[in-house]
Amino acid sequence: MFNEKIKNEHLNRLSSEDFKTKEKLPVIVVLDNIRSLNNIGSVFRTADAFLIEQIILCGLCGTPPNKEIEKTALGATSTVGWSYFSSTVEAIKDLKNRNYHIVSIEQVENKTWLQNFHLNDKKIALIFGNEVYGVDQSVIDLSDEVVEIPQLGTKHSLNISVSVGIVLWEIVRTKI
Amino acid sequence: MFNEKIKNEHLNRLSSEDFKTKEKLPVIVVLDNIRSLNNIGSVFRTADAFLIEQIILCGLCGTPPNKEIEKTALGATSTVGWSYFSSTVEAIKDLKNRNYHIVSIEQVENKTWLQNFHLNDKKIALIFGNEVYGVDQSVIDLSDEVVEIPQLGTKHSLNISVSVGIVLWEIVRTKI
Numbered sequence: 001m002f003n004e005k006i007k008n009e010h011l012n013r014l015s016s017e018d019f020k021t022k023e024k025l026p027v028i029v030v031l032d033n034i035r036s037l038n039n040i041g042s043v044f045r046t047a048d049a050f051l052i053e054q055i056i057l058c059g060l061c062g063t064p065p066n067k068e069i070e071k072t073a074l075g076a077t078s079t080v081g082w083s084y085f086s087s088t089v090e091a092i093k094d095l096k097n098r099n100y101h102i103v104s105i106e107q108v109e110n111k112t113w114l115q116n117f118h119l120n121d122k123k124i125a126l127i128f129g130n131e132v133y134g135v136d137q138s139v140i141d142l143s144d145e146v147v148e149i150p151q152l153g154t155k156h157s158l159n160i161s162v163s164v165g166i167v168l169w170e171i172v173r174t175k176i
Numbered sequence: 177m178f179n180e181k182i183k184n185e186h187l188n189r190l191s192s193e194d195f196k197t198k199e200k201l202p203v204i205v206v207l208d209n210i211r212s213l214n215n216i217g218s219v220f221r222t223a224d225a226f227l228i229e230q231i232i233l234c235g236l237c238g239t240p241p242n243k244e245i246e247k248t249a250l251g252a253t254s255t256v257g258w259s260y261f262s263s264t265v266e267a268i269k270d271l272k273n274r275n276y277h278i279v280s281i282e283q284v285e286n287k288t289w290l291q292n293f294h295l296n297d298k299k300i301a302l303i304f305g306n307e308v309y310g311v312d313q314s315v316i317d318l319s320d321e322v323v324e325i326p327q328l329g330t331k332h333s334l335n336i337s338v339s340v341g342i343v344l345w346e347i348v349r350t351k352i
Binding site (some may be wrong): 046076153154158164165166 | 179180181182184187189190191192195214218221222223224225226227248250251252255256282283284285286289290291310311313316325326327328329330331332334335337338339340341342345346348349352
């Protein structure tokens with residue numbers, strides 16, 4: 001009924017060389033003190049798939065090269081650009097100076113529901129917070145907008161790498 | 177500028193009791209031979225957040241109760257309904273008998289791109305495949321539709337728990 005699965009070598013993915021020069025989505029993912037190296041690696045893999053401009057690792061985030069990150073990044077640490085700031089607040093200030101629209105992914109009263117979020121033509125930085133504490137209040141206070149993923153069940157939050165995938169997809173789906 | 181973060185106890189999440197009786201999205205997630213218990217737990221957590229009807233674990237998938245699954249499920253194994261089939265093909269045949277529209281998430285020629293996928297009023301089963309081998313060809317052959325997540329970078333696929341989050345969000349976003 002369906003054709004056979006497409007073999008990996010026929011998926012027409014970019015080479016690492018072509019990835020470097022390819023125009024990226026004007027989106028930077030900022031990870032605010034993410035503890036799990038597994039989650040960080042998974043974010044690299046998703047950022048590669050959706051051609052994200054850069055990942056900024058902040059605070060206690062581990063950085064490449066790292067065996068645990070690589071387990072889930074599967075090589076995406078060598079394609080996706082990244083930098084490190086010890087302070088998330090300093091990273092945000094730098095992004096504001098570079099005219100990025102700062103968007104924290106959190107649960108506050110005055111938020112935009114994800115399905116109503118529009119990138120328009122802005123360059124944006126998306127901030128995802130620590131697995132337990134979320135995005136730090138000092139970072140939320142510096143944000144231009146807060147976006148929340150609607151959640152209907154019993155748990156308080158989604159896994160961070162799943163959240164990154166969902167929010168990036170919401171942006172990418174309108175661009176293709 | 178923004179209100180403070182909403183405390184967990186003020187998020188108005190469902191209690192476990194209310195979850196049981198709440199009307200679910202008519203979506204069953206079928207995991208075809210997923211090796212990683214971490215991924216399985218994460219799928220439970222996402223299924224809880226998006227009020228999914230059920231998870232069907234097939235083949236070599238581990239099942240609750242399991243410490244490794246619980247690390248990422250964070251209790252969602254006691255809210256989200258699940259069952260186990262040793263054969264994914266048998267699980268699909270059972271779902272077809274119950275009039276579910278069978279949708280494999282894979283990369284084939286004759287696919288629907290995720291952004292064009294519409295649930296309409298169908299009851300659907302979404303099949304996600306093994307981390308290395310994807311959805312088995314015998315399962316694709318039994319599917320009514322194959323949906324592919326567009327990927328623009330160098331890697332061949334997304335992490336399975338990220339893929340589940342993205343596909344479920346694409347369905348949920350139109351329902352809220």
